[in-house]
Amino acid sequence: MRFQKLILFDIDGTLIYHVGAGPVGLQRFAFAMQRVYGLPNDFDPSEYNGTIDRQMAWDIVSAHGVSRKKFLEKFPTYIAGMLEYLKEGAKKEKLYE
Numbered sequence: 789m790r791f792q793k794l795i796l797f798d799i800d801g802t803l804i805y806h807v808g809a810g811p812v813g814l815q816r817f818a819f820a821m822q823r824v825y826g827l828p829n830d831f832d833p834s835e836y837n838g839t840i841d842r843q844m845a846w847d848i849v850s851a852h853g854v855s856r857k858k859f860l861e862k863f864p865t866y867i868a869g870m871l872e873y874l875k876e877g878a879k880k881e882k883l884y885e
Contacts, residue, residue, distance in 0.1 A: 815873065815877075816869075816870040816873040816874055816877075817831075817841075817844070817845075817848075817870065818831075819869060819870070819873040820845075820866045820867075820869035820870045820873065821845070821848060821849070821866070823869045824862050824865050824866045824869050825849050825852070825854055825858075825859075825862060825866070827848065827849065827852050827854075831848050841867070841870070842863065845859070845863065845866060846859055
């Protein structure tokens with residue numbers, strides 16, 4: 789039997805670490821959605837397990853009628869909002885599991 793090697797690159801650490809599923813981990817999405825796109829917190833982030841953040845955000849905002857153009861224009865601000873929320877949360881609890 790011949791074995792092959794698989795080499796994976798974990799650019800952002802998500803294969804080794806992940807932001808916890810606790811309140812700070814999941815609420816970053818709702819915080820940024822509300823702040824940047826003005827959307828209500830009427831979605832369950834856990835429904836999007838395995839989805840990259842950008843695709844999850846697009847799925848949610850497009851369901852609320854946000855255009856692709858508006859989504860892309862505001863997406864960097866959305867990411868900054870999630871990061872801000874995580875930084876504040878990290879002062880209170882461990883984010884990585």
